[in-house]
Amino acid sequence: MEKHNIPFSPPRIDQKIIDEVSAALSSGWITTGPRTKRFEEMLADYTGCGEVLCVNSATAGLELMLRWFGVGPGDEVIVPAYTYAATANVVVHCGAKPVLVDINSEFNIDPRKIREAVTSKTKAIIPVDLAGWPCAYDEINALVKNESVRALFKPASENQKQLGRIMILTDAAHSLGAFYKGIRTGVLSDVTVFSFHAVKNLTTGEGGAVCLNLPGVFDKAGIKDYLRIKSLHGQTKDAYSKSKLGGWKYDIIEPGYKFNMTDFQAAMGIVELQRYDSDMLIRRKQIFELYSRLLSQYEWAILPPFRNGKTESSYHVFLLRIKGLSEEKRDKVIGIMTGKGVSVNVHYIPLPMMTYYKTLGYNINDYPVSLMTYRSEISLPVYYDLTDRNVEIVVRELAGAVEALIGR
Ligand SMILES: Cc1ncc(COP(=O)(O)O)c(C=O)c1O
Structure with a gap:
């Protein structure tokens, strides 16, 4: 492998x-x-x-x-x-x-x-x-x-x-x-x-x-x-x-x-x-654009907002959501990718799911959008030294893992 x-x-x-x-x-x-x-x-x-x-x-x-x-x-x-x-x-x-x-x-x-x-x-x-x-x-x-x-x-x-x-x-x-x-x-x-x-x-x-x-x-x-x-x-x-x-x-x-x-x-x-605007943000933006281009061919990929008229992201983390994948399968996708040496993450586990916030009386069922977002979300790596080739690998490994699990 x-x-x-x-x-x-x-x-x-x-x-x-x-x-x-x-x-x-x-x-x-x-x-x-x-x-x-x-x-x-x-x-x-x-x-x-x-x-x-x-x-x-x-x-x-x-x-x-x-x-x-x-x-x-x-x-x-x-x-x-x-x-x-x-x-x-x-x-x-x-x-x-x-x-x-x-x-x-x-x-x-x-x-x-x-x-x-x-x-x-x-x-x-x-x-x-x-x-x-x-x-x-x-x-x-x-x-x-x-x-x-x-x-x-x-x-x-x-x-x-x-x-x-x-x-x-x-x-x-x-x-x-x-x-x-x-x-x-x-x-x-x-x-x-x-x-x-x-x-x-x-x-x-x-x-x-x-x-x-x-x-x-x-x-x-x-x-x-x-x-x-x-x-x-x-x-x-x-x-x-x-x-x-x-x-x-x-x-x-x-x-x-x-x-x-x-x-x-x-x-x-x-x-x-x-060098933030002239270098760091430019590279991050390129990475977002490449992810978006590569992922837009997949019907299951919900891309994050990053540009809309004069509103523009700082391109911090690529928050991908995946249609038709249960939370359990999402976790499996993360496990498969980690096993292949590709680090992904989840931003975030909502606060009402955390032990301390539960003790304050919060219940995740009162936050349906947060829950739905959390269950389907996988954050993809974005950093200055991430190459285009790396981005292609992330997408390839992700697509392989998702398509093996989606529908099963
Ligand atoms: C949304 C958000 N708020 C606040 C913080 C806290 O930032 P710091 O680690 O600089 O205290 C973080 C850090 O990860 C964050 O992601």
């Missing part, structure tokens, strides 16, 4: 990355410092969002923003049922209740179902741009500004009073560089949080960024300065400022977190962002 070696999503580590990380290591400054600042400026420029704060993960960024908004016990935050656990876990960390909502046929939270889930306890909505495909932001933004929804909102913190409505905190862990109706992610909602985890399109090993796009009444630069303090122990000076001559004195204004990014992480991010 022919055995391949196609991993699912290895990071792109080349000499440029190694050189820049080495330069950071030998610069004498390895924690948060000049490279993190530069990466923040580059991200602000790239996304068009004036104020960007780098943190050590998207999870940290999401929690930071929920806490900044004053989300806590007694509050509810609306989250899609079909996402990675981090999106909902942060709500639990804050002591609030994640209210899970079903998705639409495009893998993203269904705006109509959000409306049904809003109560007077709702403080935020966390839409997730799954696999890099932006959510329906026109509908979601309009919903929180709608008079009847606003009337339900009961502000309990200064920031909640100032916003005067539910906050939209986008989980853009997958969608750096995607467009919604011609506008880049980062400025599509109140706050957007990116992930630079090892499997993401742009990686710093671990890392994340918070893009503040709050309405004009907010002093975003001031909020960013405050969040920098909140993300580092509540300390009024970071290590870099303290290291400057005479800069030793500082204060602790609150028991803050330890969410800061390091300079050697930022060093990776700087190299990756410099």
